[in-house]
Amino acid sequence: MTALPDRRLNAYRPDLAEEALRGTVAAERYVAGTPARIADPVAALRPRPDLTAGIDTQLLFGENVRVLDRADGWAWVKSDFDGYVGYLPEAALAEDEQAATHIVAVPRSFAYSGPDLKTPAAFALSIGSRLTVVGESETRGTRYLTLAGGQSVVAGHCLAMGETAGDDYVSIAARFLETPYLWGGRSGFGLDCSALVQLAMMMTGRTAPRDSDMQAAGLGTPIERADLVRGDLVFWKGHVAIMEDAQTILHANGHTMSVAREGLDAAIERIGWLYQQPTGYRRP
Missing domain, CATH: 2.30.30.40 (SH3 Domains)
Structure with a gap:
């Protein structure tokens, strides 16, 4: 049986799907979507049109989306930046086209x-x-x-637009120290582990998938623990940390509920009882 596309990055429901999925998934109709941009400072993207639903990720002021459907004050959208799909209130959107400068x-x-x-x-x-x-x-x-x-x-x-904050994304990540941890957060007001990686890399002109499992599957190349240096990534099941140097990590974590600096050995020992040992190491 063929596995269905990842719903986080592919918009499809029984009644509607994005045009790019025609021939891949069955739906009553397919749409290309209409352009819009985020008008709220930060907009939460949810898996269903329900304010009690958990946050999958967040979209930032001025980011562009494609609107696939609107109903009952909600919009079903796909981010132009990282392809994430979800629901947000229609009021978070602006329709006028403005090119970001x-x-x-x-x-x-x-x-x-x-x-x-x-x-x-x-x-x-x-x-x-x-x-x-x-x-x-x-x-x-x-x-x-x-x-x-x-x-x-x-x-x-x-x-x-087009300029970067330099080449060292680790130094960008370090600027978030003590920023509150927020599950699904993707902003300077609160963020999770994989958003720290994504945002820091974005500011140096690099791209990274949104979630830690996506990053573990395809961001850079696998390496061995003994080869870890500044800028490498350490993955656990559901978690990612950035190597600040060969012994120290930066990560947004639920232990301190913030972006924190921690020794790698101490983190492996502390995390191990709940999430076991690291699942891999990668060099972006």
């Missing part, structure tokens, strides 16, 4: 109501948020970017 490059920032740090913050922004900049100004020596919505963001907190 900049990306937030610090873990957290604010969109102010005007080009001045003393004006009220309109909303918070996570690293990775996509911005459409239409102008700029300077107040008391600080440069601000003016967004299409009229808000202002500190220019020094942003990069132009």
Whole structure:
């Protein structure tokens, strides 16, 4: 019996499926979807249209999606960034097309109501948020970017689209230290283990799948524990950590409920009673 495609990355239901799955899965009809973008600072993506359902992942301000269906105030969408599929409230979407010109490059920032740090913050922004900049100004020596919505963001907190924060994704991951752990979280306000990997790599121009099992299956190449160096990944069942050096890991974890630094040997011993030994090691 042929296994069905991964529902996290493939949109299909008995009544509807994405056009790319025509001939692969059976559905009453197939759609290409319509473009939209995330208008909330962070939007939770859920496996069903129900606010009590757990969060699978999150989409960030300005990220693009394809809307496959709308019903009862919910939208069924697929992320353009990593292909993740799920449901979010329609109110989290904007329909107008705006090409992103900049990306937030610090873990957290604010969109102010005007080009001045003393004006009220309109909303918070996570690293990775996509911005459409239409102008700029300077107040008391600080440069601000003016967004299409009229808000202002500190220019020094942003990069132009296509620019990166350097080559060392581990240094980006370390900037999240003490950020709260959040199951399914994918923002500077709270994130899980695999999102730490994905976001840190994204800011250096690299791509990574969203979930730890996806990363363990195909991100980089397998290596042996004895070969671990900075930037390598350690996997347990349902968990991933980044090697900061040959003995130390960075990981978002449920033990400290934060992004934390920990010795690899200590982590293996602590995690082992619940999740057994590491399942593998990979070099991205």
